[in-house]
Every structure is written in structure tokens, then in C-alpha cells.
Amino acid sequence: MSGRSQKLKQGGAEHASAEHAEPGGASETRRTQQRQAIFHELAHGDRALSAQELHERLRAADAGVGLATVYRNLGRLAEEGAIDAIRRPSGETAYRACGAGHHHHLTCRRCGAVVELHDCTIADWSRRIAAEHGFDQVEHQAELSGICANCR
Amino acid sequence: MSGRSQKLKQGGAEHASAEHAEPGGASETRRTQQRQAIFHELAHGDRALSAQELHERLRAADAGVGLATVYRNLGRLAEEGAIDAIRRPSGETAYRACGAGHHHHLTCRRCGAVVELHDCTIADWSRRIAAEHGFDQVEHQAELSGICANCR
DNA sequence: GTAGAATTGATAATCATTCTCATTACGGTG
């Protein structure tokens, strides 16, 4: 529901040298060509792409990346907060390179164009509601959809 | 996102005699035991059930209803507005017999308990946002989740 | 340059949901 540092593991330097703490040896998160291609593709298009769609685009753009790899990296990038996962009404999950901070999306049902909404009214509402019903650790999930100006 | 007449095709009389208009013959929507069992099961439990879970319960409660039938009826009931479909974060769709009118849900991530929220702030917000960005026919979808008082 | 672990990719395996189609049960009718 919120992206953090868009280029956490992608864009810049970041020696990524975790303080080798955990017993047994932590992960290393390498910077591979495939991962770069995937993120790059996402960083461009203004519409959210599903794993399959992304895979198709990469194939077209000469850079053939395995489907499994696309899934893996999208999943990873998402949990790292580098990209956002969006659930389509049909069920598939689509991904998008998002700006930082908590926000929601307004998506055009016709062309898929996405607008980021950074002023979220829901937070207050959900907090109040939660308190009212004795709930803790409330999270909210919301998506708006409509028909954009162009598509009319 | 909103349920209409909870017992549209279930509870009462309703001769359901469509004015045999359409060329070729319209549907009839029969009142079968299976459909009744399904709706009945849903009308009780306070937590939303997936098709599979419902199927399991029915098996346990002696009334063995085919899985395909469970899916069919849940889908149908949902589009008739008799029940609400809720998307779980994991992806499956769960169903629930809901009160009438537009509302959202606050679900306990631990036990699955559901509270219906009938005062929706989002409507106004979404309307405003939509106008601001030149979008039409805006719809919104939202779910709250947390840990309920019991589960703490 | 090497070693060694992380990553890839082709493919098989899951898993929820949908489709098929022969069989059954509804809801009138006479």
C-alpha cells in the first residue's frame, strides 16, 4: 500500500553491506541484469503491469527474462517496498513503480492509466472506526477506479 | 461492495414469475436444496467463508453439496446482491451474508470476525478526487483489517 | 581469477476457479 525508497536496491551506490549479523548468514541481494531490466521497465510505463505482461514486454524488447524470474523479482521488489502491488478486480496482481510515502491509486478502467493519491482520508476514518470497535493494529486497503478524461 | 435484499430469492414467497418477455425464454432460478443450504450456512457464521470452506462445512453438516455447485451459487448470489464478495489478501474470494446498503468491512486478521461499517467516508473523498482528475463513474473498494478485542 | 552463494530459467507442481456433459430435481400442467 505504500512505497518507500523507490531505488532502494536499484538506482544508486548503496554497498548493501548488511552488518552480517544473523546466525547462519543473511542474504546478499545481488544486482542482476534481469532485475534491473524488470525494474527499468516498470519505472517507465505509467500503467501497472502484471508479471505476465511484463514478461511479454521484456521478450519484445530483446531482453528475454524467464517468467519465473519475473515473478520472483516482482515479489521481492514489492516486499522491499520498491514497487507497489495492485490487485486487479479479475484477480491477478499488477505492479507499479510508485512514489514514496503512503498513497492510493485511481485507475482508469478503460486504459489503465494510474494517478497516485497522496492525500488519504481513510487513515483518520479507519483509526476512529478501529477504536470504536476495539480493534488494534488497523490497516486499510483501498483503490479507486473510473474512466479517465482521455477515454471519454 | 453492497448488498441489496438479503433474501431476494431465498427467504419468502416471491412467485418469481418473470413476465415471460425475452425472446426465447428467460431463466427461472429454481429453489434447490443445495442453494438453500449454501445461503443458510452463510446467513449464520459471522465470518466470511470461501467456496472451499463453505463446501467443507456443508460436507461436515451431512449436506454434501458439490464444490462446483458451491462456486456457481456463490457467484450467482453475489451478483444478485444477496451476499457480498470479499477479497482476501491471499487472493481467494470469500462470501458473506450482508446487511443492505453500501458498506465496508473491518475484519480481524486473527479470527476472521467481521464488523460492518455503514458510515463510509470514502464516498465523498473519492468523488472529490475524481472530479479533480477528470475521472468519471468512480467506484471505490476498501477493506479495513486489524486485531479484534477478543484476540488480543 | 576463483570460490561460493545467490540467481536464473525450463519445467513440473499447486491451487483456486471454471468448464463439460451426462444425470437429477424443480415447477408447472393436465
Add this chain to the structure above:
DNA sequence: CACCGTAATGAGAATGATTATCAATTCTAC
């Protein structure tokens, strides 16, 4: 109540997205 035509059911096959396998490859640090 027996009978018909059709909608509904159910067992299993089919689909489609996502995940797991596992040998082969590629990063990265030394």
C-alpha cells in the same frame, strides 16, 4: 398424481495464475 421441459447438480477434466524444483549460470568479495 404422473409427466415434461428445462434449470441445476456433480464428478472430473481443463484453465490460468502463481510457486516450487533443481541443475546451470552469474555476481561479488577476496
